[in-house]
Amino acid sequence: MKRRLLLVSNSTLHGGGYLQHCQQQIQDFFGKEVKRILFVPYALHDRDAYTKTARDKFKTLGLCLYHMDVEHTVTATVIFISDVLFFSLFPGYEVESVHETPDPVDAVRKAEGIFIGGGNTFRLLKALYDNKLVTEIKKRVLEDGIPYMGSSAGTNVSTISINTTNDMPIVYPPTFAAIGLVPFNINPHYLDPDPNSKHMGETREQRITQYHEELETPSVLGLREGSMLLVEGNKATLLGSTKARLFQRGKQTTEYEPGSDLSFLLTDAQ
């Protein structure tokens, strides 16, 4: 399977800018082959403003990343100089938004890579169905192997269903079944219980446990803010700065460190 996915928990990490905490991974993921990324802004109401945010960010990618993030060792300096040489010729990624195109299905057919941004998952999934993009995106990613990046709601819709979103059900999608690029669920922005809280609403863990009380529900990977999952074919790796928490029906929950191999989640019987 040609599948290549970068599934990010959150678009913005506390104290940082939009997609700043994962910009290195985004650049590694889309690499030097992809020049133009098809953006899907359906999860937010103001699609024009959202597209501008994404466009501005992707334009800067490829430029001057290392000197911010890596210590100035000799190796880092060599990498830095070689990248400066390369990226001085690299104009950043061009972003085309699907809502600006006359034919969204055709835009997906021609896309080199796709990025679905965060916002409200119900609104996003409904718009994907309304525009007949669910099947088309699945085909392009799983059959043609174009890279797919999702963030937050964009990560939710890439999984088997949106059953484990945190979002408010502000609109009614025709189904909770999603694009299905992986056979499990993700809970983005996964949040540990606050021991000092006096709030009595369910914790995130309690909500996921309720999901697993239902029959035949798949595994749920709780991606804390700062973490992301890289999927390449049948290999899945946890990236980022925070651990992830895995919930499996009838089993003990498990914690995974960044760098963990989570490829077992890609088999059907996880």
Next chain:
Amino acid sequence: MKRRLLLVSNSTLHGGGYLQHCQQQIQDFFGKEVKRILFVPYALHDRDAYTKTARDKFKTLGLCLYHMDVEHTVTATVIFISDVLFFSLFPGYEVESVHETPDPVDAVRKAEGIFIGGGNTFRLLKALYDNKLVTEIKKRVLEDGIPYMGSSAGTNVSTISINTTNDMPIVYPPTFAAIGLVPFNINPHYLDPDPNSKHMGETREQRITQYHEELETPSVLGLREGSMLLVEGNKATLLGSTKARLFQRGKQTTEYEPGSDLSFLLTDAQ
């Protein structure tokens, strides 16, 4: 309209027992006429255990409430003695659970009063539709005037829709339209943003604002834990110990103190 509703934000308040913070209001609400309450436990997976919890609690109602809550003034003592005389003959409310009856629709038809408990709102609404109870409950409450109490998820389903629940969409109901005993939405367990939080998921206010970006969305009453809404015909009053926050599409949000008259929410053009 005969409507009588007690819509509670939360079943348990921090530091207290099940329904303890609203037991006085429950007793005032069901009064001395209702002897038997039909309980709907669909929002939780273990319906038997849930019914036992509700049954045990309602059995104690009517007994020894005042001496815990009221200062020992002369008036309070007189009230206390007269209540002891009455409630020594009052066995508490009897709870019958709809899941224990052979015919749930018939059970609703015969009910003197209804209580729908909290849990997962999606699971609850789906089960209400699966058991054909939505129309029947609406008819009994709005036409026959039997008292309806909801808590948390049970409050969500009493409103026009479940669009403003906080719950995880663990199952897919046939619609988000709910029983519709009031023409607006409630957000139970309403939570103010935590200024010290580093979590970047949307705040409750942001989620409700996203709802109001959609067309023709009604008002949303954010009921903080500790608060509840009493509806009697066309009169609505905020009860409990905390303020409520009202969100109206295209208007400034407003705070309401306990005791506030919110009857304007019951008109169609709120």
